[in-house]
Amino acid sequence: MTDTLSAAGGTETRVPVMQATDLVAGYLPGINILNGCNLDVYPGELIGIIGPNGAGKSTLLKALFGLVNVRSGSVTLKGENITGHKANKLVQAGVGFVPQNNNVFPSLTIEENLQMGLFLRPKLLKERLAAIFDIFPVLADRRTQRAGSLSGGERQSVAMARALMMDPSVLLLDEPSAGLSPVRQDETFIRTRRINKTGVSIIMVEQNARRCLQICDRGYVLDQGRNAYTGTGRELADDPKVIELYLGTLAKDVEAESGPEAPGAI
């Protein structure tokens, strides 16, 4: 599906950067986790996906990135069908993915981690490192430090930076603030918005639903593998039903679970 906009002198048809239509997907035979999900992200948008534990948010990201078997429905990238394409092919086509856990190579330095993100186009290393260090200046200062010695927030920065090395059109972020203190969570959200402002479309799954809705252009509430509510971040954050069902305790729970983290993190 495309969106037709009025523009000076005529109409302009916008093609979504990425679009999922009626996605059904799951891990085990006969058990579907996604039960007909729909999602689209247009150029330059920051999309938030929220919902209760087990709703299928991470599974949706994995289905977009070819990491879980799509049983029916489709995924397109700039209008091209990419349903079921493998992750390496998707990276080459302009999709970046930052998983929630195990998202850095701990024994490698920060710079080596970033280099790994560009192994498909090593000739661009100097140029891409300069662009990334512009967004993450602290990574440049600490480029020789091993990723295994970094805090959770710092690792998250390295993982995001690595995914950006290929200069993706769309970046998929799986709970980037998970396990971080409130201050580090805030830094992560600000950084995510900054990356988005450089022109990268972003689809972000988040447990910190309120904060996610504050920064995203549009959001999707998933429940039991289906779209429950969709709207702008503001519309969802102000919707009494969404507040009652999904925001009331969720944000408080996440804040209570977040532990302190060392100062001076990236």
Ligand SMILES: Nc1ncnc2c1ncn2[C@@H]1O[C@H](COP(=O)(O)OP(=O)(O)OP(=O)(O)O)[C@@H](O)[C@H]1O
């Ligand atoms: N590798 C797997 N094999 C089998 N079942 C899985 C696998 N990964 C996730 N699931 C199941 O899929 C369901 C949805 O999980 P998913 O991680 O997508 O939910 P979520 O909305 O991201 O939840 P959370 O906020 O708790 O991370 C859960 O019931 C989970 O147990």
